[in-house]
Amino acid sequence: MATVTSMKCACEKCLCVVSLEDAIAKDGKYYCCEACANGHPNDQDCQQKECGCS
Template sequence: MSTVTSMKCACDRCLCVVSLEDAVKKDGKYYCCEACANGHTDGSGCGHQGCGC
């Protein structure tokens, strides 16, 4: 059996893969940043190169 160490950000629009160790955890889901975790309430994206969320 193997252990998952990274996964896609839980934000539907985001393309980022995040390390579970470094992820922002909210409501049992893993996000690449606070903007994604908060649902982009201020209109900003994650800011990671190549991602258009």
């Protein structure tokens, strides 16, 4: 059986892949940064500048 160690950020528009060890867990989903986890309040940008998912 394989163990998942990383996955795509749960933010629908985000392109980031995040390590589950470093991810921000919220409501059973995993996010790459606080901005994505909180739904980009005040158009806050993703921590990965090249992503542009906000």
